[in-house]
Amino acid sequence: MDVGSEVRFRHFVYMKHDIVIVGGGVPGLTLALALAQSTSLSVAVLEARDCVRLFKRDARVSAITQASKRIFKKLGVWSAIHAQAIQSFTRIECWDEAGNEIDFHCETLAMSALGYIVENQAIQFVLQEALQSYCTAQIFYSTKLIALHEKEDAIMLSTDTGQVFHAKLVVAADGAMSFVRERAQIILDKKDYNEEAIVATITTTAMHEQIARQCFLKTGPVALLPLSDSYRTSLVWTLPTAEAKQYMDLKPDDFCKALTCVFSKRFSEVVVVEGRQSFRLCKQQAQQCVKPRIALLGDALHTVHPLAGQGMNMGLLDAAALFEIIHTAIAHHRDFGSHAVLRRYARWRKADNFPMSVGIDWIKQLFAANTPVISLVRVSGLQILNRFPTIKNYFARYAVGERNGLPKLAQ
Ligand SMILES: Cc1cc2nc3c(=O)[nH]c(=O)nc-3n(C[C@H](O)[C@H](O)[C@H](O)COP(=O)(O)OP(=O)(O)OC[C@H]3O[C@@H](n4cnc5c(N)ncnc54)[C@H](O)[C@@H]3O)c2cc1C
Known part of the structure; x- marks a missing residue:
């Protein structure tokens, strides 16, 4: 049977794909679009919900970093996202009840904006539309994964619509309650x-x-x-x-x-x-990022407190890194679903995600605790940052995605 082909048995439809992405949130769709644009792999996205309709507006927005903007620009969808409701922000002001404060300006970082506020649905809509142009990629809406069976050279996936998918690589982009992660028996560290x-x-x-x-x-x-x-x-x-x-x-x-x-x-x-x-x-971290023929990304891999507006941005960098690893593997005629290849993705993302999620948790603890010692640490920390702009700007640049080791799509 050809890759991407479909066979109808009496009770179900059997489909063979190179890659099945479970979850059509922003990071999952971004990976699908990157693969569709730059490889000939057949890609299926399974999404439990219906396609996004913009007349049903949702209040959820995300602060998008410059690194995430570069990913969308390179995929050719930034102007379409921009045409939807988007607002840049040029300054961030933070303060606490005791009057301690810190702020960040785009001019001091030599940037036109510190980031962009975008409706999550607007990005999803644009990505869904963009994917329609590629015959190698298909989104299966209202299709929920209900069973996963690991084989040596492939994964079999069953959905509530009676379809059975066969994939050389399954990407878990199915969010914080990931079904794939649970069925793959990947342990989750969780802090509520x-x-x-x-x-x-x-x-x-x-x-x-x-x-x-x-x-x-x-x-x-x-x-x-x-x-x-x-x-x-x-x-x-x-x-x-x-x-x-x-x-x-x-x-x-x-x-x-x-x-x-x-x-x-x-x-x-x-x-x-x-x-x-x-x-x-809650803060969550999967103990394994990959298994043979399975890779986790986005909230399926990690969730962080929203105070720093980083969850979606981390997921987009996961998607860009996994794309690059798969692309390189194909160029070197390697099996992109093999554990050896996927481990490179795991190491790469751990090095970037770990300091970010630990840093966010520290900020959370620092501002939550009100013991005299922690209050002193907080006030002293803010004073140091305000007195030494170089240190302050280093942290600000890091947070807005101006740091080393990013995937090519985000550079
Ligand atoms: C209050 C709040 C504010 C936030 N603000 C920001 C911010 O400013 N900036 C930022 O970067 N991040 C922010 N985040 C984090 C960001 O929203 C998430 O990190 C991001 O949405 C994760 O995307 P995801 O695709 O991994 O998961 P999700 O968005 O949860 O998408 C998972 C998708 O998988 C589908 N799915 C699940 N199970 C199945 C299944 N069995 N079969 C098929 N499909 C399935 C779901 O329907 C869903 O569409 C915020 C989070 C919260 C809670």
Whole structure:
């Protein structure tokens, strides 16, 4: 049977592909597009949900780094993403309740923007559309993986639609609750923060002026990310689980008043809140990134606290690195699904993901704890960063994706 071919048996459809990507979130689709553009491999993306329809707007946005922008630019989709609602931010202001503060400006880093706020759905939509141009790649919507069987030279996958897929490599891009990771018996290290993030779109009386703002309260950080309308921002408010439930139940006016208390001194009054959703927060790390014929990426591999806006960016770098490893393996006539090849991807991403997720967790602990010693460390740390711009700029450049060892697509 030819690669990518389909055979109908009495009860199910059997399909053979080179690569099956389980999960059509942004990192999974990015990998599919890179493979479709630069290889002749047949690629299937299995996505449990229906395709994205932009008339059903979702409040979830992501802060995209310069490195992620370069990936989208090289794949030729940045202008289409830009045509959707996008807002650059040129400054980040952070402060805590005691009045300690730190800020970052794009001019001091010699950049036009520190990053971009993009609706997750808008990126997914553009990637789904772009993939339609390639006959070697196909997205199977409303198709949920329900069984996985590992063989020596391939993986068999069954879906709730009665299809059976046969792949030389399976990519787990199926998010934090990854079915592939669980069925492949990959152990997960998990730390529950016992917190939830309330996400919503808010309207303020003052213009956001392209500034991303973050206030570190004792209960957790509250972030405001500027949207394309100058008076609208995206809210990510982290709270202990019980308090988050109370705030979710507040009437819109009372919710706005509570937010105004946080931001009025530094920014503005909050007058409208729309599309409140809450997300349970935890730090997760899979103990193995790869197994023979299986590779994990994105939230299936790691989840981090959203305070630094890095989860999606880390997933995009995973996708770009895995693409490069597969591409190189093909050029050298090597089996791209073999453990030896995939281990290179694992080592590469561990070296980049590990310091990032540990660093985010440290920041989280540093601002959460209120013991005198940790408060002193926090204040001294901020003072050092403010007094030594070289150190501050080094960390800022690192966070926005200006660092060594990135995959070619992100350079
Ligand atoms: C409140 C909040 C704010 C955030 N803000 C930012 C930010 O500003 N910047 C940033 O970089 N990151 C941010 N993140 C993180 C970012 O949203 C995630 O890292 C990113 O969405 C992960 O993408 P993913 O594709 O790996 O997982 P997901 O987005 O969860 O996608 C997984 C996909 O797999 C599909 N799927 C699951 N199981 C199956 C199955 N069995 N069969 C078929 N399909 C399946 C799902 O339907 C889904 O489409 C934030 C996260 C949260 C919670």
